[in-house]
Amino acid sequence: MKARVYVTLKGGVLDPQGKAIHHALEGLGFAGVNDVRAGKMIELDLADGTSDADIDAMCSKLLANTVIENYRIEKLG
Amino acid sequence: MKARVYVTLKGGVLDPQGKAIHHALEGLGFAGVNDVRAGKMIELDLADGTSDADIDAMCSKLLANTVIENYRIEKLG
Numbered sequence: 656m657k658a659r660v661y662v663t664l665k666g667g668v669l670d671p672q673g674k675a676i677h678h679a680l681e682g683l684g685f686a687g688v689n690d691v692r693a694g695k696m697i698e699l700d701l702a703d704g705t706s707d708a709d710i711d712a713m714c715s716k717l718l719a720n721t722v723i724e725n726y727r728i729e730k731l732g
Numbered sequence: 733m734k735a736r737v738y739v740t741l742k743g744g745v746l747d748p749q750g751k752a753i754h755h756a757l758e759g760l761g762f763a764g765v766n767d768v769r770a771g772k773m774i775e776l777d778l779a780d781g782t783s784d785a786d787i788d789a790m791c792s793k794l795l796a797n798t799v800i801e802n803y804r805i806e807k808l809g
Contacts, residue, residue: 661773676774679794685786687779694773696738697753702764709762717756 656701657731658710662719663694733778734808735787739796740771 664670672693680688697718699710710728719726741747749770757765774795778787787805796803 663773663775673774676795680790683790683793685790687782688776689779690777692775692777694775696740696771696773697750698740698769698771699765700767700769702766705764713757713760713762716760718753 656703656705658699658701658705659729659731660697660699660710660714660718661694661727661729662697662714662724663726664692665723665725668723733780733782735776735778735782736806736808737774737776737787737791737795738771738804738806739774739791739801740803741769742800742802745800 664673670692673691676693677688677691680691699713701710707728707730710730714726714728715721741750747769750768753770754765754768757768772795776787776790784805784807787807791803791805792798
């Protein structure tokens with residue numbers, strides 16, 4: 656079973672990586688970029704039968720820092 | 733207009749970040765994790781009318797290293 660976890664910074668949190676990408680895109684001549692936010696994606700290859708609660712625990716204990724980050728789990732079956 | 737870019741390592745490329753996450757999950761007692769691959773997600777807030785070709789150029793010129801990485805673009809309208 657595969658699952659993908661998307662980790663993004665919460666709304667008010669400064670995102671220097673996103674700012675750097677934004678600046679670099681403008682430097683390359685791409686106009687019309689209003690904002691850039693950088694996040695992480697983690698692809699998990701799990702044993703069949705891994706419970707949703709287990710995946711959620713992996714996220715909250717290790718994959719995301721829930722003080723400043725949100726996470727979203729997508730199961731690929 | 734919003735778009736998300738997902739950047740993942742190509743198949744044969746070693747992924748030390750994924751390996752570290754895998755090891756840490758096992759250390760926390762999560763059994764049944766077969767493999768972990770780490771990737772990036774970049775959320776772009778673009779001016780309306782930005783062409784698909786422009787977004788593709790952003791990816792190939794800056795966001796992804798196409799020698800070792802694949803990218804996928806998801807437009808959110």
